[in-house]
Amino acid sequence: MAEAPADGSPSRPRNRRGEGPRLREDIVRAATALIVRTGTDQTVTLRSVAREVGISAPSIYAHFTDRDAIVEAVVLEAIAQLHGDVEAAVTAHEDPVEGLLAGCAAYIDFGTREPARYRVLFDWPRLKPAAARTDDSDSRGLDAFHVLVRNLEACVRAGRSASTDPFGDAVALWTALHGRVLLRASLPDFPWPSADTVERVVLSLARITPVP
Template identity: 55%
Template sequence: MKAEPTGPAGAATSQGGRTRNRRGEGALLRDEIVAAAERLLEREGNEEALTLRSVAREAGISAPSIYTHFADRDAIVEAVLDIAFERLRLLVLDAVGSVEDPVQRLLAGCHAYANFGMDDPARYRVLFGRQRADRPAIGSPKDIGELPEVWRHRLDSFMVLVDALAECVKAGRSGSTDPFADATAVWTSLHGAVTMRQFIPGFPLPPLGATVDDLVRRIALIRS
């Protein structure tokens, strides 16, 4: 039997001469593709910069190599979305983790969310500003459990907000009778505060920190 040609360090190559991935290296290449897409997004500041050619060039591979791991450009964007949602969740959890007072914990999580939007505008716009054909419709709390698993995971950072408001109610520090609905109103208002500052940067808005405090205290019916 004819021996299969080998590349550097004994790695098997295809008939066309391209070095094949060793066992287990496919996942590594996938991660490199996603990392390249993240770098492009951060550097260029908009999702339009993510094309198959640009991502492949950034990763140092040929464009056809991407198809082994991603069906198309949108699949790469979805992978970037997963990482960004997880990053947001960890930022919120880190902000609230050592805070004992329930009101201050709620405020800390909301400040972390707003700061993420202002500090990382490109990723924020990909998370909450792009049109999605499969976007989930959330009509009431019971619908959360009916969402696809990927969206349940992506909403984990929002559920931290819901839980924080529920703790305020439990401690007698909030007059909310529906923490889920009121947390949704807080989230919507925070999103508006962030996007107003991103898209109308010269408008004389009050400082973001003061805005977050005011919105949360009023909408979550916080009792001092």
């Protein structure tokens, strides 16, 4: 038997015993799709998500208490992916400078490729404190930021960076990356330089002198 959606749209087959987690994943994917299509989390409601999945709205309560909990799940998933992308890019290089450049490029790539998810990651005002959650995700983009801090510290230890304050310089670097993502999204018609300036910005703010 299928669960009847609220608006009469095609229904989704009822999960077999033990398949509840799959429905939870479908709900998060549906909310993500709504945010990506519309560019805002305001379109995420129990009814809109239920319609997207093909279930009745009350079926959601077995997995989420309200729409805010659904959006928070989308945010936490975006945090995890951003962290994973940056971490993978950094660890793919033995040279710390190359790793830093790759990590920063991965950060910008995520924000550029996923503008709606990136925006809701920082704009969502109701993220619970880390101590109140059952997972290990840090808040907002801080886990990805800490990867950059550690990598900049590695550059200093290797004698490649003249930074005397890796944390402060990493904050300046993160600010530049975040600003670049948002400006590119907000002003797509601006005559941005054809050459990618990311490397120049990273080397400057990380106080790294390029090797001749």
